[in-house]
Amino acid sequence: MTAQARPGLAVCPGCVAAPDTAISARPMEAQLALSLPTIHCQACISKVERGLAKVPGVREARVNLTLKRAFVEADPALRAVDLIPVLQDLGFEAHELDLATLHATASNRQGRDLAMRLAVAGFASMNVMLLSVSVWSGASDATRDMFHWISAAITLPAIGFAAQPFFKNAWSALRARRLNMDVPIVLALVLALATSLWETSLGGEHAYFDAALTLVFFLLAGRFLDQRTRAAARSAAEELAALEVPRALRLEQGRPVEIEARTLAVGDLLLVRPGGRMPVDGEIIEGQSELDRSLLTGETLPIFGAPGCNVSAGEVNLTGPLTIRATAVGADTSLHRMTDLVAIAESGRSRYTSLAESAAKLYAPGVHILSALAFVGWYLYTFDLRTALNIAAAVLIITCPCALGLAVPAVTTAASGRLFKRGLLIKNATALERLAAVDTVVFDKTGTLTQGTPELTNLNDHSPEDLAIARALAEGSEHPLSRAIVAATQAAGIPPAVVNRVKEVPGFGTEGQWRGHRVRLGRAAWTGGRVATGVLTSSYLDLGDGTPRALTFVDSLRPGATAAVTALQEAGKLVVLMSGDSTAPVQNLADRLGIERWYANALPTDKMDRIASLQAGGRKVLMVGDGLNDTAALAAAHVSISPASALDAARVASDIVLLGQDLEPLAAACRTAEQATRRIRENFRMATLYNIIAVPLAVAGLATPLIAALAMSLSSITVSLNALRLR
């Protein structure tokens, strides 16, 4: 971000006299963005803004409390990392956001555009409605004509502006030789306006200006709600992605320089520190370490990495610093190659037709046929074009999908809001409907049901003295197994023994001197331990007496995992566990959670194929996964959920993102989704009921503009109220 200096400034830094338009630019064009999850009041705003303004190089800082972000206009040399400590000193948690990933501006503009059209439609329909009320209550002759003409003068430009989204959508549908909800809407609008104008010019009694405007207003309200829900979800999802600013340490003349990962090239030498993630595919040329591949394959057991080994983007370096030479960058990395698989899997899902679409498919031709029949019938009966056209327009207006247009967005807005409060982010518009149909839930193991952090299991098998030595050795390392030993011994109240000269041997373990002889904690081969076959992850403590002690580990469960699995099973859903890990840990976890069907050693394609075969058997599968090896499965499943800790690729492939740590909301989410779908169906039925009552009146030629206005408003309001009943 900071590298994109404004050209005017970069060319001539001394030229202060040059007009600097950027200072007056809006904070949206800021160069740096920070996420501030803990700010909550006006004092926080002033504190952050004042604190940031004091930093040399900052031109302007503005906090957005709604989004909990700060936008900073600053000198090109200033980086977000320089600002984070300043905010931390003030007592605020701060994270850098990658501005390139935040496209909030585009969706904001769309939202503003819709709000503007909604306002115009609202204003015009209120005025026209007032004029119409006086017509209904008995204005006649010249007064009525004048009111109609004024209404026409307001309605025509208002609809020309406000209904543009419908015109555009209908046109693009017609061009593709399809029918969507917008085609009958546009036809009704055009016909209603044309007949009303004609009637007005002849001094007739019935004009539908108010109905046309109210229709546009209600439909725009539905679109606006829909847009807002999706924009909120998209913005939150983008924030998750923007929090991960991919950076890498490139070795330039032997010194590591921090750069953005996307500027890397093949052949670059990179330094990856312990705890860091591989930014690209490469080959180790220096150093020894262990690599955690769980996000890519699901394996919990770290693998050994030494010069000559290949590494893939996404792997985490655990113990020693590594120098790697990049062999594939950007779109060529194995991480990105997975997207091909995802694309194949997604093609299956795009065939899903939403409830709204299937309603439109039934509805649109029905309405057209009905109104055409009314026109033909009345024309043959009276041979009066004016009457026939009037009745056809009335039929179209009354059947117009006002309530149908609100039926889905009102419910999804309410349901998404409820689920967001529970920590679920609905990314896809039809995700709720699909979630409601689910009868099988497939879980990934590592990182989804488990946290990916190990837990010591056989603490009681060892003497406190051994454990004290183990703790002393473990404290010298950042390896996850070592941290698990420290945590377990700390909890058991075992103090570390006195072990001297503790040093970490990257890739193997730690060793030190205890009472004059060498002690080691680490891999089986290094400590002389025998690898028991098929057991769980283990580490060995060698006290120099020839019998290494095995310390075994299991992955600790994610909070709420047991509750979620039990609740889903109680709801009558089949729960399946599918993991890329080896048989023993998968079986162990399945037993702990009471899952009967499980598959181990599953490759990414295996997972996808299993899900495909389950779905071919008529089941609707919900896939919950977080790793790269799950992305294809996530895309293939009927609906998918990934936790916020998942890789970006997995979050992109899934429909719903679980924001918190806890898995418990899953079962509740399924229930809410079922409820929401029931409300949507109820709404459709209610809208149909109104039509069944009103359509015969319209066809019989008894519908007046008053009846049309009443039917439309009543059905729209009942549909919205029904949506709000959702809990």
Place this chain on the structure above:
Amino acid sequence: MTVISYLIPISLILGGVGLAGFLYTLKSRQYEDPEGDARRILSPDWDEHPKP
């Protein structure tokens, strides 16, 4: 009935002013941070003179 020839234009103009006002607030991005703006009024930072 001549009164309506005054009242209708007046009501339309008043409504139009309201609409124009709303469109102005929308254009000048006053709905980007509703929560922050509601809180900012409580802070005494720029009470004496406007923000430069």
